[in-house]
Amino acid sequence: MEKKEKNTRKRSLIIDIVLLAIMLIVSVISFYIAYTFGLIPMKWITIFAVVVGCSFLILLLLNFKKLPTWGLVMKRFVLIVLTVCIGTCGYFLDKSRTTINKISKTTVNEDGSTTKKSKMFVVVKKDADIQNLDDLKDQTIGFQNGSDEDNATYMKTLLQKEISFQEREEMDYTALITDLENNAVAAIAMSETFYNMSAANIDKFSEETKIIETYERELTDNQKKHKDITKETFTVYLSGLDNVGSPDQQTRTDTNLILIVNPRANHIDMVSLPRDGFIPNTATNNVNDKFTHTGMYGIDISVETLQQFFGIPIDYYARVSFNSLIQIVDTIDGIDVDVEIDFCEQDENRSFKKDDLICLKKGEQHLNGKQALAYSRHRKTLGYDNPGRERAQQRIIKAIINKLVSPSAITYVNELLEIAPNYVITDMPANQITKFVSSELENMKPWTISSISSDNGVYDTRYVASIAESEGKKDVYLFNKNEVHALLNAYDGASKQLEMKEYHFDLTNLYKDTPAVNDDPNIVWDSMADDPH
Template sequence: MKQRKRTSGRPVKLKRGSSFDVLIAIIAVLTSAAFLYSLFSFKVIPTKWVMLIMLGLSLVLLILAFLSIVRTKRWISVVKRFLLLLIAIATSVGTLFVWRLKDSIYQIGNSTTTEIAYVLVKADSDIQKQSELSQKSVLYHDGTDADIGKKVQEALNKEVANIRYEKNESYLDMSEALLAAQCDAIIVPQSQYNYLTRKNENLSASVRILSEITYTKEHTSSGNIDITEKPFVVFVSGMDEAGELNTDLHSDVNILMLVNPITNEMKMINIPRDSYLPNPALEYGNDKLTHTGMYGVENTLQTIENLFQVDIDYYVKINFSSLIEIVDTLDGINVDVQITFCEQDENRSFAQEDLICLNAGPQELNGKQALAYARHRDSYVDQDLSRNKAQVDIVKGIVKKILSPSGITKVDTLLGNVSDYVMTNFSGDEISAFAASELEDGEAWTISSLTISDRTFDSRINASAPDLGPLDVYLFSKEDVAEVREAIDSFIDPQKLSDFSFDLDDLHGKTYEKLKNNGVVYDVDAQYPH
């Protein structure tokens, strides 16, 4: 008889996997692949973290796959199936979470608003409908609102052919030309129409709105800055009024944020809401800074750029009435309250039971308390300037909380609702890149502030509301402007500080010359005698 050859070791006994085992294994692999793809495409989670997650998942799946083809004890099979199901569920939820977060970021970073413009004709004009504008002369603004004129033209051209468009750089001149029958119609944004009719009470009776054009305005950044590698400037405009963000209202909070992602430093410069400055939207007539917000956040931004001769890279427009939601989502913020006071609640109720009272000193504020502190001014000697400091402290508190370990865990919830009360021209890619850089860096930020404190007040006529008579305003001095410009230059480009110089009689450089050539004198001494 032939003897069987002895073999060394026992052969591995394979088992026939059940269809259920195969199914859950395939699902786990597919959901894991989708999860990893979402992490890679999101570009917020640092690559090294994603690689570690991928390595860990791969090892677990390989071990579970091996256990699926070999005979094991029953309890091991049960554990294996449980782990596969757990991986499938966890990676599915993770994928949904990542895509939701990505969608929220891109929704914030691709802000659009709906704007309205009017086509005006004389009240006694023979033109009765939009189609009759063919071969007619229509004036449009080719200055700061050139993009509005073009958008309205695009809308009109879809309905009417052969309109004769003519450029003009002054809405006031356009309205006078219309009344003098020097043109057949003019294109005017709703905000400018309101201004013109306030300035000239007879205008509304002398003109007629032929048609109302609705257009979409995109708020996008230039994309010329790598905000993970270079310092940049952000303008924060806050509305302390009820209303949608796409509604142009007073800009009550005006903060320049200087951000250096290399040194992890941030400096905030608060600009008084009652600053008396030339309003670009109103032919550079002198106006309160807060009023410039009625003509769009870009108009307020341009006003500040003209004053300090600084290029503002981005803006963030927030509704301070929604401060409650922001702070409460973050589970409160830490603020050093300047004074002991009581203030009305978010509904502006002065009923005793509704008052919100705080004691002076460092403390954690909830949403209602933060809003009360941001609004309060009656207890201060200088009122608005001290309230400005309080608002800066609140913004600092929010930023610090978001950048803290506990704050990061709240980002998903915050972003899920933030589009309702934040509008910005940061792109989704820029927000993602900055977040990824911060997660990888992990270093704490140093946040400081600068408050303009050279307190000079007066009463002046405001271009946006001349009928109200003289209003209380803040007058800038040369020293104010010089201090802010030096702070900006030294922060954005420290190398320039040793060569920092400018003519105090011409603080505004090219902007001054441009405005001077247009007949607008923009001089600190002339506009704001100290």
């Protein structure tokens, strides 16, 4: 009987040692992920490490003490729960790191330069009799000459060293995929980022294609220096495309916001820009154009145009499409928004059929993804127009931010991490994102958001650079200098943030100490309107 009891205790001890070993391994892996990722503040990691270490030591010592059955069960229950919790934390940290690296494959080096790592694929139709590059000899390969032109050129150079082929170029991958479906090209050269987006946004793309070759690239940029965004004010241009599908498309921008982020004051100024804003387009030799048209030349042109017109740096951009808004809002279980008016709007596919219309009533309500998109797009109601739409877009962005920082965010963080790489493009380096989030977790201060609207100007009819004059004049928005001053004031104030004792102003010249408004004689201001309306 005594021997049997010893064997039972021995088996029990082995089980406990195995469980402790698993806990130790899971803990080491999780803490290694936390330490190397850099998202969690070091003081948090230290506190968690002490707690886990003490728990492990107590559970280990309990193995040398004879416990009643209920005590043994409780000990193992606690051990298993701790292991699962630690492993879950490690899993989500690793998933967060993967997500951030997918959204932005750029990192900032110690000397301020940036390094971007990427993969590039050669994609063909799944049923094509093409297994490798040799099978593409003398056939046509499609390349994107828009937002991903640099990677396309790099791939073109590599492929030319291996096989002879014909070239076909398109402005975006959506057009190239259509070419592949119609057999206009035998293959497409794609970067990994846009391949993943196409797989998420284009029906059956991943099922009907295959990758026959993969290349890897590492690119260092010694020119662009990055701010310390945990201490210095920075700007983000948020671009929402006027289309469904992948955010890589070079098409008109329907939503345009500049976020002026002040990390010292935990404050964001959200500036709405009219899509019809009439300003010099850097892609058309600075001939005046609707700002929405700059999106057709690529996100970099939109950024250049904004920087030139306003005279402030645009540090980063983030780009989404109609699909992005629908997916993000649905993933966070909808948002609460105060709808300004009663209206009906077309659906995401631009259908005005009775069954497809999305209608909302005035007042505070809970919106799903499609309803949020409809509200963010609507501008046809008389007296509401573009200024109303800009207010709606700001309300939606605020509602999303509020939902993301609420305690309920933990319930959908997993799904959000899954979809984010497929619906968002940004040039903010991955370690900058990590550094910023880590700083916010350490400080845990609430953020405030202010809105600045561009609605003091007037509409006019003018010829625009991106549309032939034979098409006639178009409705455009002429900026008022005061609203430009408002943006400059917000940026200047956030950047300098004077102490109260240094604060002063001149009632005779309120803009004395702020940057001057662009004095380019080609800019048409509201006071110069021919047909103001």
